[in-house]
Amino acid sequence: MADTENTEQAETARSAAAYTAGGTRRDAVTLPADLFDGTINFPVMHHAVKAYLANQRQGTASTKTRSVVTGGNQKPWKQKGTGRARQGSTRAPHWVGGGTTFGPTPRDYTMGTNKKVKLLARKSALNARASEDSLFVIDRFDYDTPKTAQLVGLLESLGVHGKKILILTDGVNRNVYLSCRNLPTAHVMPFADASTYHILWSDVVLVESGAIGESLAPVPEGEKAVRKAVAKKAAPATKAPVAAKAPTAKKVAKKTAKKTAKKAAKKTAKSAAKKAAGKKTVGKKAVGKKAGGKKPATKKAAAKKPAAKKKGK
Secondary structure (H helix, E strand, O other), rough: OHHHHHHHHHOOEEEEEEEEEOOEEEEEEEEOOOOOOOOOOHHHHHHHHHHHHHHHOOOOOOOOOOOOOOOOOOOOOOOOOOOOOOOOOOOOOOOOOOOOOOOOOOHHHHHHOOHHHHHHHHHHHHHHHOOOOEEEOOOOOOOOOOOOHHHHHHHHHHHHOOOEEEEEEEEOHHHHHHHHOOOOOOOEOOOOOOOHHHHHHHOOEEHHHHHHOOOOOOOOHHHHHHHHHHHHHHHHHHHHHHHHHOOOOHHHHHHHHHHHHHHHHHHHHHHHHHHHHHHHHHHHHHHHHHHHHHHHHHHHHHHHHHHHHHHHO
């Protein structure tokens, strides 16, 4: 059954959507039959991914057994007579600071994979992305200088911005690599270096036409791309007049309202301070009057006392 399905899929040639580096849609491209024959072998892809991840491991995890830990050469106490359990060493696994039982030791995790298995797994991964319509062909990445905004514009025009994207170039392309380096969900590498893991990691694959043996004639960019380029060029010239615009009526009204509110607050504060000062002066006067009326009364009382003594004599 699997052989018949593979032959049926191979008979129908696969095609992929093609775009320019600026994001303009162009005619679909027929993918090469020797690489995109429709075969998808899941066990082989699983083995290739497992081997790739295993080969990334350093294998430097290490623990010490009781024979490697320093100390513990003599018995902590005698065998009998202490009432405690017998112990032979303080570096036994059940002691604090003792050795580890069956712990990891440095070893090599390398897994070998046959060349034919690698090629079959890589072909299966590419066919899987092509069958999901997640493979796009770009005619040519002819970036003069590294520009992240230019690459983001391409991804937005394809509708894949924000997804995990793998960009496969025809050989090493430094400008594309530097343009993509600041994007966390995008990865750039030559088509020949792409592995099964990288292809299956991505949600969308962008392949340069030269990498799959297709030579596409240049096509003029669409209106959207031209408009964006013109807008970017004209943006610096229009910034100065925008900054020199006169203030609007709303801003003027807000400023006047703030000024009037500040003036009213100052007036109320001054009037409140005057009232408080007047109350203090009135209170002081009243206290002075009360004190002045009481003092003469005490003097009179003191004057009357000697007169009473004279009468008694």
